[in-house]
Amino acid sequence: MNAKTTLRLLQATRQFSRSAACKDQVHPGYNKIKAIQEQFQKPDGLPIHLKGGALDKVLYATTIVACFAGILGFGQVVYDLGFAKKN
Numbered sequence: 081m082n083a084k085t086t087l088r089l090l091q092a093t094r095q096f097s098r099s100a101a102c103k104d105q106v107h108p109g110y111n112k113i114k115a116i117q118e119q120f121q122k123p124d125g126l127p128i129h130l131k132g133g134a135l136d137k138v139l140y141a142t143t144i145v146a147c148f149a150g151i152l153g154f155g156q157v158v159y160d161l162g163f164a165k166k167n
Contacts, residue, residue, distance in 0.1 A: 120131050130136050 120128065122131070122133075130140060
């Protein structure tokens with residue numbers, strides 16, 4: 081296979097792979113994704129895990145409460161194991 085044949089093959093492949101649709105038309109989901117990206121890139125001072133709205137705040141608060149409960153439970157286990165109960 082010489083260089084000329086390879087070049088023709090590459091050009092044919094590029095032409096075949098191009099979309100036949102008009103470039104002005106985009107899938108409606110594309111605009112939806114772009115709007116979500118703009119929301120998450122807005123410089124409002126919030127961390128990324130809270131920019132999703134009220135549901136993100138509820139999930140964050142639930143996680144904090146669960147972590148705090150886990151720390152308290154761990155402290156209780158350490159205390160119980162450190163100070164044996166007398167019979």
